[in-house]
Amino acid sequence: MSKHIVVDPITRIEGHLRIEAVIDENNTIVDAYSASTMFRGIETILQGRDPRDCGLLAMRICGVCTGTHYQRSIEAVEDAFDITIPKNARIVRNLIQGALYVHDHVVHFYHLHALDFVDVVSALSADPVKTAAEARKWASVAGESPFIDGESEFKAIQDRVAKFVKQGRLGIFGNGYWGNPHYKLTPEQNLIGVAHYLQALDIQRDMAKMQAIFGGKNPHPQSIVVGGVTCVQDIQNPARLALFKSLLLAGRKFVKQAYLPDVYMAGTMYAGEATDSKATFSELMGGKGVGGTGGGLLNFMSYGDFRLDDTGFYKSALLFPSGVVLGGDISKVHPLDQEKIAEDVTHAWYKGDKPLHPYEGQTIPEYTGLDKRSDGIAYLKTKEKYSWIKSPIYNDTRVEVGPLARMVIGVAAKDKRITKYVTEFLERGKLPVSVLFSTVGRTAARAIETSLMSDVMVEWIDELTANVLAGDKSTWTEFDFDKVSVSAKGRGMAEAPRGALGHWVSITDGKVANYQAIVPSTWNAAPRDHKGRLGAYEASLIGTKVANPEQPLEIIRTIHSFDPCIACAVHVVDTKGKELAVYKVDTSCSI
Template sequence: MIVDPITRIEGHLRIEAVIDENNKIVDAWSSSTMFRGIETILKGRDPRDCGLMAMRICGVCTGTHYQRSIEAVEDAFDITIPKNARLVRNLIQGALYVHDHLVHFYHLHALDFVDVVSATKADPAATAAEAVKWAGVAGHKPYISAEADFKAVQDRIVKFVKEGRLGIFGNGYWGNPHYKLTPEQNLIGVAHYLKALDVQREMAKMQAIFGGKNPHPQSIVVGGVTCVQDIQNPARIALFKQLLKESNEFIKGAYLPDVYMAGTMYAEEATDKDATLKGVGGTGGGILSYMSYGDFRLDDTGFYNSEMLFPSGLVLDGDISKAFDVDPNKITEDVTHSWYEGTGAPEHPYDGTTIPKYTGLEKKEDGYSYLKTDEKYSWIKSPLYDGKKVEVGPLARMVVGYVKGDKRITKYVGNFLKRANLPVTVLFSTVGRTAARAIETELMGDIMMEWVDELAKNAASGDLSTWTEFDFDKVSVDTKGMGLAEAPRGALGHWVKVKNGKVENYQAVVPSTWNAGPRGPNGEIGAYEGALIGTKVANPEEPLEIIRTIHSFDPCIACAVHVVDTKGKELAVYKVDPTCAF
C-alpha cells in the first residue's frame, strides 16, 4: 500500500506498507519527500540572529524553534536570563502548546475518529444528553449542551450532504467499519470541531500578547525578552489571563470529554495486544521506548539545573518500573537510509553534516514508483539515542513523568485513567497517544494560570528586569552550545558551534526527525514505522487506520525537512545586506 501524501499534517509525508492476507500490516516505511537546508543557511551568521531564521523552519511550532535556537546561544556564552524572562518564555511556549494541541485534535486528527456523515442521523436531544454524560466523566460542565445548538449544526451538515458539497469534510472514508462512534457522538465531535475554529483564534492571541505576533513571535532575544511594556501593563496581563480562562473552559468542557468518549469507544483497539510490536498496549503502540529532554523551568537556578514541569528522562522497551537519565553525548544522527552523504558512522549534532544525495525511487513493472527501502528512502535523518530508536512527544512526556513519579503528571495521568477506568498500558497505543496530548493540554492550561499570576506579582513588586546584559565581543568567540527542551510534538534540540564570532556549524534535531525517521544503520525501526506494524486495516482501499495512527504523532515534516531540486541543482542565491534600513 502507498499513501502519498498523508494529508492534514504539516509538510510532505509518504507511507508505504505491506499487508498480509488478513489485512494486517507486517512492515512499513516512512519517507519525507522534502529537503531541509536551514542548517546550511545558518553557517557564517552571527549566532544572535539564528533564532529569527531558525523559527522559519516551520509555520506551526515557530516560537519553539526560535526559543531553542536562542537558548543554544545562551548556553554557548553562559548567559542566565532574569525571572521575568523565564516566566514570559514559559507563557509564550504554553500558549503555543494549548493552541497547537487543540488544533491538532480537532482539525487534523478528529476526523480519524468522527464520521461526519453519520452525524446526519443523530437525535439532537439524545446528543445533548450524551454531551452532558461525557462532560460528567471528565468532571466538568459541557461546553455545548443545548439540543438547539446540536440541531443547528446537524442542519448545516445535512444541507451540505444533500447538495453534494461537503467542502472540508469531502473525500473522507465515511462509513468505514473502523469508525466506532454512534451518530450522536459523531454530532458532538462535529459541533466541537466547528466551535474549535473560533476558540483556536482566541488562543493564538495569547502568544501574540507577549510574543509580539503569531505565528512568528519576535520578543525573545539572547539574554531574555523585549516585551517590557507588556509586563508593566496590568491590562495586558489581565487580557492574557482572560483568554486563558476562556481557553480552559473549552479544554475542560469539550476537548477532554471528547477524548474520554473516543478513548472508551475505541478501547478495544487500544488494548489489542495482537496489533502490537511487543505485545504491550494496543494498536499503534510501536517501539515503546520514550524520551523527554524536559522543559518549562520552574525556578531560576540555571537552564539545565532547574526543576522542570516536564522532567527529563528515558523509559525503554515498555518497562514502566524505571526511568533513565538523558545524556546529550549519546545523541547521534545516521544517514544510512536518508538522502544524504555521510561519514559512514552516526554523527553527533555538533559535528553533523547536511549534504544532499538524492537517489530517487524505483519504478516497477506495475507502473508505480516505490521507495528503495533497502537503500536510501527519506529526506529525514535517523536519530538514535545510544544506538536506540525512541519516541518523543506528549506521550513520552507523560510516560517519563509518570514513571519518575512527578507529582503533577502522576496526578493528571492518574485522574484520566481512573475516570476512564483504563489501565496505564492503554497509553501505549494510537488512542493513548491522543489521550496523552489531551492530558498534557489540561495540565498546561492549569499551570499557566499559576505562571501568569506569578508574573503579575513579580512585576507589581517592582522587578521589571527582562534582559541580562552581556558583552558579545568579550566572551569567548570559539564556543558551542545546545538548546535541548521540548516542543509540542516532542524533544527538540538545536546545536551551534561558534568560531571567530560566527556560526561554524548548526544542527537541529526535531521531534518529527525522531518519530518519522527511517531505519537506523542496523535496521533499527522508528516510531512511525513501528506503530504501523500490527495494525489491522478494514479496507485496503481506505487507509483510515494508517492515517489515524500517523496523525496521533501530529507530524510536522516541514520541521524535519525543506525544498531542493530533485537533481540536486541550486535553485537560487539571495544576498541580504543586514545594514540596510527597511
Template sequence: MGKRIIIDPITRIEGHLRIEVEVENGKVKDAWCSGQMFRGIEMMLKGRDPRDAHHFVQRSCGVCTYVHALSSVKAVEDACKIVIPDNARLVRNLMHGAQFQHDHLVHFYFLHALDWVDIVSALDADPVKTAKLSENVSGYPQKSEYFREVQERLKTFVASGQLGIFNNGYWGHSAYVLPPEANLMAASHYLEALSLQAKAARMHAIFGGKNPHPQFLVVGGVTSVADLNVARIGEFEAIWKETCEFIDKIYIPDLLAVASFYKDWGAIGGNNEAFLAYGDFANDAKEENKLMPGGFIRKGLAVESMDPNRITEDVTRAWYEKGTPKHPFNGDTKPIQGETNYDTNNQYSWLKAPRYDELAPEVGPLARVLVAYGKGDPAVKKAVDQVLKKLDIGAGALFSTLGRTAARGIETQLIGNAMGGWIDTLKSNIDKGDKKTYQPWEMTDKARGFGLNDVPRGALGHWIEIEGGKIKNYQYVVPSTWNFGPADAKGNKGPVERSLIGTPIADAANPLEILRTVHSYDPCIACAVHVIDPHTNETYKVQVI
C-alpha cells in the same frame, strides 16, 4: 508477498511525508516513512551572527511558530553562559504554554478527531439525545436546538453535493463505531474549536507582537518589557481562562467519550522500544527544576536520566553522503549529489535517523507523560490514573495510539493549569517594581552550546558551534525526525515505522487505520492518498482530510 499501500503525500508545514506499508493477512507487516523535502537551513547559517540564527530556524515551520527560535536562543545562551532574568523565564513559559494549548486543540479537533468521528453519521442523530449525551459527558449546557441547527448546516452541505470543510473523508467506513449522537456532538464541538483556536492564537501576539513567528525572543531574555503591565497581562489571562474552560469542559470530555468507543486501539499503534523527553517549563532561571521532567525510558516505566551526549544521527537510509553516526555537535548536512532514488532497501528519506544509545525513542506527549508518570510526578500520576479508571483499561494501554492521543489531552490540561501560577508570579514581580526582561552579555569568540526544549510534537534540540564570533556549525534535531526518521545502519526502524506494524487494515483502498496512528504523532495532512496494489497495478486515488 503482501500488498504495498502508499500514502503520498502526508504533508507537514516543513515538508511532505510519504508512508508506505506492506499488508499481509489484513495487517501491516512492514512500514517505511519518507521525508520528501530537503530542509538545509543549517547550511544557510554558517558564517552568520549567532544572534540571527533564531530568525532563520524559526521559519522551519509555521505551525510550531516560535519553538525553534526558543531552542536556538537557548543554544547561544548556553554557549555564552547567560542566565536570563526571572521575568524572561516567565514570559517564555507563558508563550510556550500558549503554544501547547493552541497546538493540541488544533491537532485533536482538526487533524485527528475525524479519524474517529463519522460526520455523515451525524445526520442520523437525534438532537434531543445528543443534548442529553453532551450533558452527561461534560456537564456543559448545550440545548437540543443548538445541535439541531448544526445538523441542519451539515444537511445543507450534503444536499449541495459536498461537505464543505468536512469534504473527502472516509465516511461510512466500517472502522467508525461512534453512535450518530456522539458524532453530532463531536462535529458541533469541531465548529466551536474553530473559533476558540483563533482566540488562543492571540496569546502569542500579546507578548510576541504576532503569530506565527512572534518577534519577542532575543539572546539574553525577551523584548516584552513594555507589555508587562496590568492591561496586557490581564488580556493574556482572560484568553487563557477561556481556553482552559474549553479544555476542561469540552476537549477532555470529548477525548474520553470518543476513546471509550475505541478501547481496542489501546493495543494498536504501540511503540515500546524507548521514549525520550528533554523536559520543559523551567521553575527556576537555571532550569534545574521543570514542570515536565526529562528522562529516558528503555522498557516499561523505569526512567533513566537523560544525557544529550548519547544522541547521534545516522544517515545510512537517508539521501545524504555516507558516514558514521555523529553527535549533532559534529554533524554535517551534505545531501547526495544527483538524483535521489527512492529505495526502501537502501536510501528512502531526507530525514536522518536520530538515535539515543543506538535506540530509536519516541518523543512527544506520550514520552513526556510516561517519563513524568515513571518519576512519580503527583499531578501526572493522578491525571493518568483517572483516565485509566474512567476508560477501565490497564496501564499497558498507554503504549498505543489511544495512549498517545490521551497523553496529549492530559498534558494540555496540566500545562494550562500551571500557567495560572506563572501569571501570578509575573504580576507579583511587576508589583514589586521588577520589570527586568534582559540580561546584558558579550559574544564569545569560541564556544559550543545547545538548547533543548520539549515542544508540542516532542523533543527539540539545537546545537551551535561559534568560532570568531560567527557560526561555524549548526545542527538541529526536530521531533518529526525522531518519530518519522528511517531505519538506521543496523536496520532498526524509527518509531512511526514500528508503530504501524501490526495495524489491522479493513480496506486497502481506504487505509483509515494507517492514518489514525500516523496522525496520533501529530503530522499535518495533505489532500490526496494514492494506494497501489502491486498484484493488479491498480492505483486507487482517495481524497482525505
C-alpha cells in the same frame, strides 16, 4: 499474498509525508516505511551568521511551532555564552510556549486528527435530543459540565452540515472515508465531534492571541532575544496581563468541557483497539508494559522543559522531567545524557558513513531517487536511501518523543503533578494504564497534557503579575558578546508540542561554524537506521489491521496521533530533485 500500499501524501499534517506499508493476506501490516519527500537546508543557511540572529532564521524551519524553534535557538546561544536570564523573562517564555502548547494540541485534535475517529456523514442521522444527553454523559466523566448541551444547538449544527452535503459543498469533509467499518462512534457521538470541531475553529483563534500578547505576533513571535525578552511594556501593563489571563481561562474552559470529554468518549469507544491487555498500574510499574494497536517502539525520551526556578539553564526544576523509559517499563527512568545522541543517514538522502553527534553533524544532500515500477508507481528504494529525514539514535536505541513520552516519563519519574493528571484521567475513564501505549493512548496523552498546561499557566501568569507588582522590572541580562564570542558551543534542548527539540551551535570568531537541529518529527518520522531498526512511525504501524486497503483509515489514524510536522524535519527542491534557483542576500546593505 502480500500487498504493497502507498499513502502519499498523508494529509492533515504540516509538510510532505509518504507512508508505504506491506499487508498480508489478513490485511495486517507486516512492514512499513516512512519517507519525507522535501529537503530542509536551514543548517547550511545559518553558517557564517552572527549567532545572536540565528533564532529569527531558525524559527522559519516551521510555520507551526515557530516560537519553539526561535526559543531553542536563542537558548543554544545563551548556553554557549553561559547567560542566565531574569525571572520575568523565564516566566514570559514559559507563557509563550505554554500558549503554543494549548493552541497546538486543540488544533491537532479537532482539525487534524478528530476525523480519524469521527464519521461526519454519520452525524446527519443523529437524534439531537440524544446527542445533548450524550454530551452531558461524557462531560460528567471529566467532572465538568458540557461546553454545549442544548438540543437546538446540535440541531442547528446538524442542519448546517446537511445543507453542505445537499449542495455538494462538503469541502474539507468531502474526501473522508465515511462509512468505513473501523469508525466506532454512534451517530450522536459523531455529532458531538462535528459540533466541537466547528466551535474549535473560533476557540483556537483566541488561543493564538495569547502568544501574540508577549510574543508580538503569531506565528513567528519576535520578543525573545539572547539574554531575555523585549516585551517590557506588555509585562508592566496590567491590562495586557489581564487580557492574557482572560483568554487563557476561556481556552481552558473549552479544554475541560469539550476536549477532555471528547477524548474520554473516543478512548472508551476505541479502547478495544488500544490494548489487548488489562495490565494494572502496579504491573506496569513492575516493568510489564504492553502495547496495543499503534504502540510502536515503547521506548520514550524527553529532554524536559518549562523551568520552574532561576538556578540555571540545565539545573532548574522542570514541569516536564527529562529522561528515558525503555520497553514500556515505567518502574524506572534512565537519566538523559546528550552525549549519547547521534544522527545516522544510512537510509536518508545525505552523504555520511557513520552516526554523528549534532555538534559534528553534517547536512550534505545526496538524493538517489525512487524505484520505478512497471505498474506506473514510483516506490521507495527501501533497501537504500528513501527519506529526507535523518535517523536519530539515543544510546544506540530508537526512541519516540512527544506528549505520550512526556507523560510516561513523568509517571516513571514519580512527578506528583503529572502522575496526578494521568491517574485521574485513567480512573475517570475506567481505562487500564496499558491503554497509553497505543494510538488512542498517544491521543489521550496530548489531551492530559493540555489540561495540565492550561492549569499551570494560570499559576504562571499570577506569578508574573505578583513579581512585577513587587517591583521587579528586569527582562534582560547584559553580556559582553566580544569577550565570549571567540570560540564557543551551546545547545538548546527542551520540548516542543510534538516532542524533544534540540538546536546545537558551534561558534568560531563570533560566527556560526556549524548548526544542527534535531526536531521531534526527525525522531518519530525517521527511516530505518544503520542496523535496520525501524523509526517510531514505522514501528507503530506493524500489526495494525486495515479494514479496507483502498481506505487506509487505520494508517492515517496512527500517523496522525504523532501530529507530524514534516517541514520541521526536512525543505525546497522540485519533484525531480532539481535545484530551482540560487539566491544571494547581501545582509550588509543599508536602507
